Amino acid sequence: MIRTFKYPLLPNRRQAAVLAQWLECCRILYNVALEERREWWRMARKGRTYMDQTRELTELRAQDPAYREIPVGVSRSALRQLERAFQAFFRRVKRGEAPGYPRFKGRNRFDSFGIGRVSMEGKKVRVPKLGLVRFRKYRELGGEILDARIGLRAGKWYVAFSCDLGEAPERKPVQDPVGIDMGLESFATLSDGSKVENPRFLRKGEALLARRQRVLQKKKKGSKTRAAARLLVQKAHEHIRNQRLDFARKLSAELLERYDGVFFEDLNVRGLARSRLAKSVQDAAWGTFIRTLVGKAECAGRWAVPVDPGGTSQRCSECGLTVAKELSERTHRCLACGLVMNRDHNAARNILALGRSAAVVFSLSPN
Numbered sequence: 001m002i003r004t005f006k007y008p009l010l011p012n013r014r015q016a017a018v019l020a021q022w023l024e025c026c027r028i029l030y031n032v033a034l035e036e037r038r039e040w041w042r043m044a045r046k047g048r049t050y051m052d053q054t055r056e057l058t059e060l061r062a063q064d065p066a067y068r069e070i071p072v073g074v075s076r077s078a079l080r081q082l083e084r085a086f087q088a089f090f091r092r093v094k095r096g097e098a099p100g101y102p103r104f105k106g107r108n109r110f111d112s113f114g115i116g117r118v119s120m121e122g123k124k125v126r127v128p129k130l131g132l133v134r135f136r137k138y139r140e141l142g143g144e145i146l147d148a149r150i151g152l153r154a155g156k157w158y159v160a161f162s163c164d165l166g167e168a169p170e171r172k173p174v175q176d177p178v179g180i181d182m183g184l185e186s187f188a189t190l191s192d193g194s195k196v197e198n199p200r201f202l203r204k205g206e207a208l209l210a211r212r213q214r215v216l217q218k219k220k221k222g223s224k225t226r227a228a229a230r231l232l233v234q235k236a237h238e239h240i241r242n243q244r245l246d247f248a249r250k251l252s253a254e255l256l257e258r259y260d261g262v263f264f265e266d267l268n269v270r271g272l273a274r275s276r277l278a279k280s281v282q283d284a285a286w287g288t289f290i291r292t293l294v295g296k297a298e299c300a301g302r303w304a305v306p307v308d309p310g311g312t313s314q315r316c317s318e319c320g321l322t323v324a325k326e327l328s329e330r331t332h333r334c335l336a337c338g339l340v341m342n343r344d345h346n347a348a349r350n351i352l353a354l355g356r357s358a359a360v361v362f363s364l365s366p367n
Contacts, residue, residue, distance in 0.1 A: 001168040001298065005141050009125075009150060009157035010134040016157065018130055022070055023152060026078040027110035029057075033082050034102055050083040071128035077114030077149075108230070112151030118161075120145075125159055135159050154238035155231050169301030177261030177303075179352025181312070181344045182289075184280050185330075188251075189344035191352040196251060201243040202283040209236045244285040248292040255293070256300050262293060263355025266306035307354040309347075317349035 011019060037048045057075055061067045067075060085102040092099040103109075118125050120141070124132040125148070143163035150159050179191035187198040202209075212233045219226035255262050269287045272278075290306075297304035314322050319337040332339065332346040339346075 001165045002146070002162060003142070003165055003295075003299070004160050004162050005139070006158055006160040007138070008136040009159045010136060011157055015130060015133055019150060019157065020152070022074055023110070023113060024107075025067070025070055026074065026113045027105050027107070029075060030078040030082055030110060031104045033079055034104060037082075037086070050079055053079050053082075069129070071115065073116035073128065074113050077116075080114070111153055112149050112160075114147060114149050116147060117145060118148045133159075154234040165299075168298050171301050171303060172260060174261035174303055176259055177263060177352060177355055178255065178259040179348045179350070179355055180255075180262060180264045181348040181351055182265055182267065182284070182286050183344055184277065184284060186344060187284060189342070189348045191345075191348040193342075193345050195344075198284060199243070199247055200283055201240050201247070202279070205236060205240050205243075209233070209240075212236055244288055245292070248285065248289040249296075251289065252293040252296045256296055256302050256304075259302075261303040261305070261355065262297065263305050263307050263351050263358070264290065264293070265309035265312070265351060267309060305355055305358055307351055307358060309351070312350040312354070313343055313347040315350055317346045317353065 033048075033053050036053070040046050040048050054076060057067075057072075057079065061072065061075070082102065089099050089101060115127055118127065120126070121132060123137045124134050127133050127150070141161060141163065143165035145161050146164055147162040148159060149162075150157065152158075181189045183189065184198060186195040188196040190196075212229065216226065216229040216233055219229050267286060267290075269281070269290075272281045275281070294304045311322070313332075314324055316323055316332070316334040316337065316339055318339040319334060321334060321336045323332060323334050325332070325343065330343050332341055332343050334340075
């Protein structure tokens with residue numbers, strides 16, 4: 001089981017300047033390698049692989065002293081990043097999806113590089129050719145460190161450790177599950193009738209974000225004041241992102257503490273994010289919550305299972321009769337059995353029933 005532990009990095013001025021130089025060199029190397037791949041294919045209809053460009057990097061380091069000052073693992077991480085971008089491109093082509101060809105990276109679109117396996121001494125990480133760098137170790141690191149990555153986001157450095165935690169805990173049979181219907185009016189409605197309010201972090205922070213964006217648009221391109229204004233916009237976005245992630249982590253932990261199985265809608269979040277409700281869907285950040293829930297469930301030895309949401313809001317959870325409703329109708333009324341309840345609560349009960357069926361089919365329960 002591989003997990004990532006991310007911490008704020010606290011370099012001094014000299015260390016921060018060196019890290020910034022490495023980041024820029026990696027960005028340039030990424031763009032040069034991408035240009036080489038494009039030209040090779042255009043001129044000779046031949047591709048360049050990661051190993052080809054790694055050998056060329058060895059020759060470049062022998063000729064250019066500037067690249068010799070950068071740890072070889074840092075330089076190779078840019079080539080690995082490009083290789084993964086092409087692998088994802090060809091994978092989408094084979095699946096018949098709309099592939100996005102790898103793009104050149106501007107200064108604001110390349111924000112991290114790998115440093116390989118590292119060692120730690122207390123609250124310091126030993127970075128090759130840089131020495132010990134402090135980081136804020138607010139939680140203990142678990143497992144064996146496989147890789148580490150340093151990045152810069154919204155003006156702040158961070159270090160992320162990829163760790164092998166060993167085998168995942170054995171998952172227990174589902175005894176007390178819950179179904180979740182995710183929505184926009186309420187973030188989630190549980191099958192027991194309780195609701196989780198939608199925090200709407202973007203709506204609450206968009207006034208500040210709009211002011212900072214207006215200031216940014218008035219600044220001259222390439223000026224220092226524009227760079228400072230851009231940093232303030234980035235910090236506003238980063239604050240909203242952190243709020244969403246914190247909310248998802250706390251809600252996931254609470255649900256997994258109360259229930260041993262969580263059944264949720266298998267939503268096409270990307271498709272919904274392109275609809276007329278795009279802003280509200282993105283503000284709800286269902287994808288962040290689902291990824292967090294699934295990851296925490298694996299670590300806790302519990303189940304988080306997606307179910308097909310088709311018809312869950314139209315079908316009566318008591319008798320199974322289909323009761324057609326418009327999206328604006330928020331109350332479920334079944335003329336056959338007389339059940340009257342909130343539309344989302346009815347959908348959550350249907351999701352729970354589908355989850356119980358999946359539990360039986362996939363042996364998630366002792367029955």
